[in-house]
Amino acid sequence: MLRITYGPWGESLAELAEAARAAEEAGADAVWVPELHRSAPVSAAAVAQATSTARVGTAIALAFPRSPMITALEALDLDEISGGRFVLGLGSGVQKLNVDWHHVDWDKPVTHLRETVRNIRAFWADCTTGAPIDLPGEREPMKIRGYRRPYPVQRTEIPIHLAAMGPALTRLAGEIADGWISHELTSPRFLQERILPEIEAGIAKGGRTRNAVEVVTSSCCSVDADPAVARRRSAGMVGFYATVRTYADFFDFHGLADDQQKVIDAFSGATTAGELAGHVSDAMVDALTLSGTRDQVAESIAAYDGIADTIKLTPPTHGLSPDEIRAAQREVIALIRHLNQQGITGGTA
Numbered sequence: 001m002l003r004i005t006y007g008p009w010g011e012s013l014a015e016l017a018e019a020a021r022a023a024e025e026a027g028a029d030a031v032w033v034p035e036l037h038r039s040a041p042v043s044a045a046a047v048a049q050a051t052s053t054a055r056v057g058t059a060i061a062l063a064f065p066r067s068p069m070i071t072a073l074e075a076l077d078l079d080e081i082s083g084g085r086f087v088l089g090l091g092s093g094v095q096k097l098n099v100d101w102h103h104v105d106w107d108k109p110v111t112h113l114r115e116t117v118r119n120i121r122a123f124w125a126d127c128t129t130g131a132p133i134d135l136p137g138e139r140e141p142m143k144i145r146g147y148r149r150p151y152p153v154q155r156t157e158i159p160i161h162l163a164a165m166g167p168a169l170t171r172l173a174g175e176i177a178d179g180w181i182s183h184e185l186t187s188p189r190f191l192q193e194r195i196l197p198e199i200e201a202g203i204a205k206g207g208r209t210r211n212a213v214e215v216v217t218s219s220c221c222s223v224d225a226d227p228a229v230a231r232r233r234s235a236g237m238v239g240f241y242a243t244v245r246t247y248a249d250f251f252d253f254h255g256l257a258d259d260q261q262k263v264i265d266a267f268s269g270a271t272t273a274g275e276l277a278g279h280v281s282d283a284m285v286d287a288l289t290l291s292g293t294r295d296q297v298a299e300s301i302a303a304y305d306g307i308a309d310t311i312k313l314t315p316p317t318h319g320l321s322p323d324e325i326r327a328a329q330r331e332v333i334a335l336i337r338h339l340n341q342q343g344i345t346g347g348t349a
Contacts, residue, residue: 002301002304002310003029004336004340005028005029005031005032005055005312005313006023006312007033008031008047009317009325009329011322016033016047017049019329019333020051020056022333023054023333024051024053024054026336027336027337027340028054029054029055030056030087031055032056032057032058032089032312035060040058040060040061041058044056044058044078051082053085055087056082056087057087057088058090059089059161059163059216059312060090060161060181061088061089061090062093062097062098063112064116065098068123068140068142069144071090071120072119072120072123072124075120075158076149076154076158080153084154087158087159087161088120089161089179090113090116090117091162091163091164092169110169112140113169114172116139116140117160117176118137119137119140121160122142123142123144124153124155124156127148127149128152128153132144132145159178159214160178162176162177162179162181163180163181163182163183165183165250170199171198171202173213174199174201174203174208174213175202175203175208176202176206178214179214179216180195180214180215184218184220184241185219185220185237185238185289186217187287187288188303188307189254190254192307196215214310215308215309215310216308216310216311217308217311217312218312219301219311219312219314220234220238220289220290220314220316221290221315221316221335222289222291222331222332223291223293223328223331223332223334223335224293224331227296230293230297231282231285231286231292232277233316234285234291234316235277235278235280235284236317237317238263238280238285239263239276239280240276242260242280243263245264251284254287255287256288259280259281262279262281263280275319277319290313294331314332315328315329
């Protein structure tokens with residue numbers, strides 16, 4: 001049965017924590033925090049302290065600006081705060097973000113992420129024993145001697161999920177990770193035809209079984225009694241992703257190449273990121289988001305059952321005022337409660 005999880009929003013950390021608590025009470029199996037406008041580990045700490053049963057995950061934390069040791073330490077601390085409920089979601093990010101924003105070299109991201117995961121797991125396994133760690137690598141060699149963490153750890157094997165959309169990183173998730181996480185616009189057809197074959201290829205390469213990898217599909221979700229209102233709320237999120245030229249194949253797969261180009265042209269002109277919604281077609285919103293009445297969205301969610309293991313619902317945020325986002329968030333949390341009360345999903349309620 002499809003597990004329902006949620007990506008809470010808050011204008012403050014206190015509001016973020018309260019939204020996570022409300023989602024947990026509604027039956028969300030997990031709550032996930034991103035890394036763009038806040039630090040993912042700090043947000044995860046706030047959410048972990050506000051909840052008691054739901055898993056707490058980063059979706060995602062950036063893998064390359066941090067050293068693997070720092071990431072490993074943050075994960076151990078978050079697992080302690082949450083009482084063993086933490087999921088470390090990692091992603092490479094895109095080249096521009098790494099090079100221009102974080103001054104991180106962009107070279108062999110698959111190798112870089114593979115070595116990062118290896119180092120994190122090795123550190124977790126040996127950090128309390130004092131055993132030396134000596135791991136060669138092209139991108140992330142690790143050599144640690146004379147170190148022993150003096151505090152106990154909640155778990156030495158914390159789940160690691162990898163975010164990926166391209167084939168090489170998606171195969172890597174299937175090969176080495178405990179889960180795969182999508183961005184917010186993954187349709188059932190794209191998941192089934194483009195993503196799952198790559199995950200399964202990675203699983204085969206790693207000599208694993210399908211149940212070793214949790215497939216987490218993320219969806220921008222907007223619910224309103226007026227479907228047109230719901231669609232317009234989601235349009236800004238679609239516009240945000242449409243400006244990223246590396247997603248051209250993704251939009252073309254859905255027959256939306258021309259629609260994407262119109263958004264890119266608008267963004268290249270005088271249109272700001274917050275104004276992109278007006279250049280996003282209804283066809284884009286309908287194909288790539290869960291937007292409509294409660295019954296319409298519930299039906300769209302059901303289309304992922306049997307394809308994904310878990311769906312992460314997130315309210316639309318781009319181009320909306322805080323009050324608009326709050327209204328959208330209330331509706332999504334109410335939907336989660338409804339789905340769990342109806343026994344439609346595999347949440348915790």
